[in-house]
Amino acid sequence: MNTPRFLPAGDAALMVEFGRIIDPAINAAVGALMDSLAAQPIPGMAEAVPAYASLLITFDPVRISAGALRRRIARRLRALRATPQDGVAQVSVLRVPVCYGGEYGPDLAFVAGHTGLSPVEVVARHTAPRYRIYMLGFLPGFPYLGGLDAALETPRLQTPRTQIPAGAVGIGGKQTGIYPLASPGGWQLIGRTPLRPYDPRQAQSILYKPGDCVRFEAVSPAAYAAIAARVAEGDYVPAWQREVL
């Protein structure tokens, strides 16, 4: 991987660019700097915002100069490079139950028709991969997932829906994702999860973070209802597991 580059981003932010492509290793380097800054913030910095291949670091120009911040971050990057990875790299994976088709996924039939696959095969291919969360954005908690089976690519709706329910799982072009809260949108909806990716009752509000992975798991309408009831009660424990990267 190339040496990260510093880019200007206004008078109160710096951008560290690790590359210009969508790649898990580059995204992992973004996450490593993010984690390091979260564990040991630099005085005067405000927030760090990860994206596919870059990290934006905002700061208070009254408290620290862009030049001083840049030197501190460069030192941090050198330290990270010098730290050997011990053991096998692992990743946190969230199992996301999804009820596919029917009223839960009104566009499953269209996706099947477009891709020439049966609905069952669409679901099989959608639940097969482990998807990496490259970043969150567009809506609060909306995960930009990498790893969609190319056979499932389906263009967005001609006319976006004015209201998509929270938890809807959709395909838009080469991407798949979860709508964390009700919003307008143009993706093809193939299912819905009873999980609440955005839950202001929880201390963390957003269920996952960039760098985590998700696996979709098909569930029946009865299982969907049971999980939804437990989520509403606040006693559903999300199913996380550690896997080898």
Next chain:
Amino acid sequence: MGMTILAPGPLTTVQDLGRTGWLAAGFCPSGAMDIPAARLANALAGNPPQAAVLEMTFSGLSARFTADCRFALTGADMGFTLSGAPVTAYTALAARAGDELRGGAASTGCRTYLAVSGGVDVPPVMGSRATHIKCGIGGFLGRALRAGDVLSFGVPQTPVPAPGTHLQAPPPPGGCLRVRVTLGPQWRAFDKRARAAFLSAVYTVSPQSDRMGMRLEGPVMPSIRGTDIVSDAIPIGAIQVPASGQPIILLADRQTVGGYAKPWVVIGPDIPLLAQARPGDALRFALVSPRQAARAARRGARALDQAIALVFLRA
């Protein structure tokens, strides 16, 4: 303690200093567009800086106080009256229970802040009372105010500045606004000529501007080879240039990440100028160095702290 909204005006929301710390999770900060004006209103009402205020857009609300209350108005001049008598902006004011506060159209500027002693009492969501309208989060039920809404106020902090305490209002911007920018991450996507043309052009504020972004009408900014990038994070004030070449300045309710080139970023001290610019206003951009920008930020912070300190001397 509180007020009943009789008529909300075109867009009135509860705001504070913003929901900071959540950009990585995809939450824009929201918060007052003109932070210094909101902070001065709070100071005049005897509130801490983070108290929730009402932000009005283009035109003022009409509301009835349900109890005696101290308050202040800052930002754009909307010709407010209290039970028929004109009131002065940038001044600590007192209302009696039953008094009606009525605003009209802004004569200059775009946004006015109403701070009430004790602050607007709505439950904080993720550490902030700011309204995020698009997502229905925070503020008063996650939405703009409507006629009939009843707002509660918090317990006033003592001491509250004496009624009549007055601050010099910032001079209303006249003529073509000068907005300072520094370089953004994709400045190299535009050649020298395109950059120079942008800096010498006069743009006008499009009517399609809101808290998310200010669209600019004027010369397009052609790029060398497209403006699509691998999506990255968007700082406040970033000037985004989509394929059309028509620049958009991204503000408090912006998307946190996006896929268009950002050749410039408006400096923090000039964001309040944008907050008060109206559709049709003319503006031009001036490139400054990071050092000049930092100096402007320090000067602005000092002036604001000093004004607030003087207000509390009268408390």
